[in-house]
Amino acid sequence: MSETLVISKKAAPALVTLSPSAAARLNALSQAEGHEVMLRVAVEGGGCSGFQYQFDLVTETEGDDLKVRRDGATALVDPVSLDLLTGSEIDFVDELAGAQFRVKNPNARSSCGCGVSFSV
DSSP, X not given: OOOOOOOOXXXXXXXXXXXXXXXXXXXXXXXXXXXOOEEEEEEEEOSTTSEEEEEEEESOOOTTOEEXXXXXXXXXXXXXXXXXXXXXXXXXXXXXXXXXXXXXXTTOSEEOTTSSEEEO
């Protein structure tokens, strides 16, 4: 009689996640527009720290986008930006200084005061 050893696989951690507040904000924007609105998050060279986040609201995806979903909301990340965003959480904050999407990026060694640019 042979025995089979079964090793359960843990789910791989998500490359990028969407916070509950970011999902709620995207769902509210979609409801206000009457159709799905997705958040495209990209990283570009520039800014005072070397790289900067680019946020755009879009209605269509590109073929190679990583789709980050939570509670019916979707964020999109292109493959080039993914290298700099792996392990990050896309968040939405509503503070005295203003309401905005932000990236909590564990890869960033430093960032500027406004939180839009960072270095690795």
